[in-house]
Amino acid sequence: MSMPNETELHAYLDGELSNEAREQVEHWLASDPAAADRAETYRQQKLALQQLFHPVLDEALPPRLQALASAPAKPRWLPTWSLQRLAASVAIAIGSAALGWFGHAFYRPPPQFAQSLPLPHQAAVAHVVFSPDVRRPVEISAEHEDQLVTWLSKRLGTPVRPPKLASAGFELIGGRLLPGNSGPVAQFMYHDASGQRLTLYVSTENTGNRDTAFRFAQEGPVNVFYWIDGKFGYALSAGIPKDQLARVATAVYDQLDKQ
Amino acid sequence: MDSHALLAELPRLRRYARALIGDRAAADDLVQDTLERAWSRSGQWRAGNELRTWLFAIMHNLRIDQLRKQPPPLQPIDDEHGELPTRATQSDGIELADLAAALGQLPEEQRAVLLLVGVEEMSYAEVASSLGIPAGTVMSRLARGRERLRALMNGVTSAKHLRVVR
Numbered sequence: 001m002s003m004p005n006e007t008e009l010h011a012y013l014d015g016e017l018s019n020e021a022r023e024q025v026e027h028w029l030a031s032d033p034a035a036a037d038r039a040e041t042y043r044q045q046k047l048a049l050q051q052l053f054h055p056v057l058d059e060a061l062p063p064r065l066q067a068l069a070s071a072p073a074k075p076r077w078l079p080t081w082s083l084q085r086l087a088a089s090v091a092i093a094i095g096s097a098a099l100g101w102f103g104h105a106f107y108r109p110p111p112q113f114a115q116s117l118p119l120p121h122q123a124a125v126a127h128v129v130f131s132p133d134v135r136r137p138v139e140i141s142a143e144h145e146d147q148l149v150t151w152l153s154k155r156l157g158t159p160v161r162p163p164k165l166a167s168a169g170f171e172l173i174g175g176r177l178l179p180g181n182s183g184p185v186a187q188f189m190y191h192d193a194s195g196q197r198l199t200l201y202v203s204t205e206n207t208g209n210r211d212t213a214f215r216f217a218q219e220g221p222v223n224v225f226y227w228i229d230g231k232f233g234y235a236l237s238a239g240i241p242k243d244q245l246a247r248v249a250t251a252v253y254d255q256l257d258k259q
Numbered sequence: 260m261d262s263h264a265l266l267a268e269l270p271r272l273r274r275y276a277r278a279l280i281g282d283r284a285a286a287d288d289l290v291q292d293t294l295e296r297a298w299s300r301s302g303q304w305r306a307g308n309e310l311r312t313w314l315f316a317i318m319h320n321l322r323i324d325q326l327r328k329q330p331p332p333l334q335p336i337d338d339e340h341g342e343l344p345t346r347a348t349q350s351d352g353i354e355l356a357d358l359a360a361a362l363g364q365l366p367e368e369q370r371a372v373l374l375l376v377g378v379e380e381m382s383y384a385e386v387a388s389s390l391g392i393p394a395g396t397v398m399s400r401l402a403r404g405r406e407r408l409r410a411l412m413n414g415v416t417s418a419k420h421l422r423v424v425r
Contacts, residue, residue, distance in 0.1 A: 054269070
């Protein structure tokens with residue numbers, strides 16, 4: 001190449017040239033004041049653009065984006081509309097709770113979940129997705145409970161076992177492995193004599209080390225009791241009345257406590 | 260795909276989207292769509308490849324889809340169509356506002372290259388890969404875009420100058 005051209009002027013400014021080509025451009029600029037003037041304008045333009053948009057980097061990330069970055073927080077197999085509907089119903093639940101007598105104790109995500117989807121929400125979504133499934137509600141059925149326990153314990157890296165809820169009128173259907181905020185979680189599914197399904201969501205992702213008492217959340221048609229016990233987070237979800245669900249939650253809690 | 264690495268790229272994705280589109284809410288919507296598509300296609304990303312380039316490519320393709328669905332944008336009002344009220348001050352803030360307005364008048368394909376090279380400080384090769392165009396096209400769009408922006412800013416400055424004199 002002989003004379004550097006306009007394209008090389010830009011490549012020069014952007015540090016894209018070899019040493020030899022850079023020297024050629026510098027030589028050109030030294031002898032052509034108009035070109036040197038343009039180069040200086042482009043250089044300042046580049047700096048001004050950086051200055052103009054740099055402040056965006058320091059803005060707090062909107063929670064909806066942060067949640068999407070922290071993990072495959074939004075289950076990929078879930079259509080957008082149903083998430084939106086769930087979100088809308090959470091908003092309604094929070095709104096009506098604020099008005100109601102139960103307000104302050106209602107749905108308050110523990111701080112350790114601040115950067116990801118709250119446990120009751122995840123559990124409710126998982127419930128809504130799998131419990132209506134007639135043919136394959138679980139991956140391993142209750143007939144192979146030993147396999148289920150071995151597999152899930154291995155994948156979660158800690159012993160997990162489905163509690164027996166016959167006293168509360170519920171029988172185990174089976175369980176499955178699901179993606180949580182940062183790793184695997186387990187879901188056990190039960191049904192009662194009328195076919196009403198109930199799921200127990202077991203997460204081992206809790207790093208907050210803060211145990212909690214029972215908390216209650218309502219996600220659309222799904223009621224959720226949840227609590228934190230060491231690294232475990234448990235959430236019991238079903239479309240049954242709150243007091244009935246509370247009795248089952250107590251039965252679950254009592255058994256886990258004895259394990 | 261590592262969520263920490265993804266989180267680290269988020270501010271840049273937001274900055275680029277904001278600079279490209281202008282509107283904050285629309286830009287964040289584009290970033291959100293990008294993240295969703297990235298997760299749904301995380302199998303296509305191979306460790307070792309530049310995550311940033313891959314994410315910007317996803318965002319670019321989504322943006323192209325958006326533009327195809329959208330009606331063509333309204334013509335910006337420029338000096339030929341009547342004077343816009345501007346204050347005859349020379350502070351940095353006003354100049355940056357002028358720059359943002361002038362940037363908005365560039366064709367989007369030129370604006371994209373200008374921002375990826377100038378603000379995101381990508382190499383020409385990275386820009387080519389993100390936008391799916393040859394490096395030569397990156398260079399020609401860059402040269403045309405910068406020259407156009409310079410002309411627009413000169414127009415603003417001289418218009419201002421006239422007002423000051425008057």
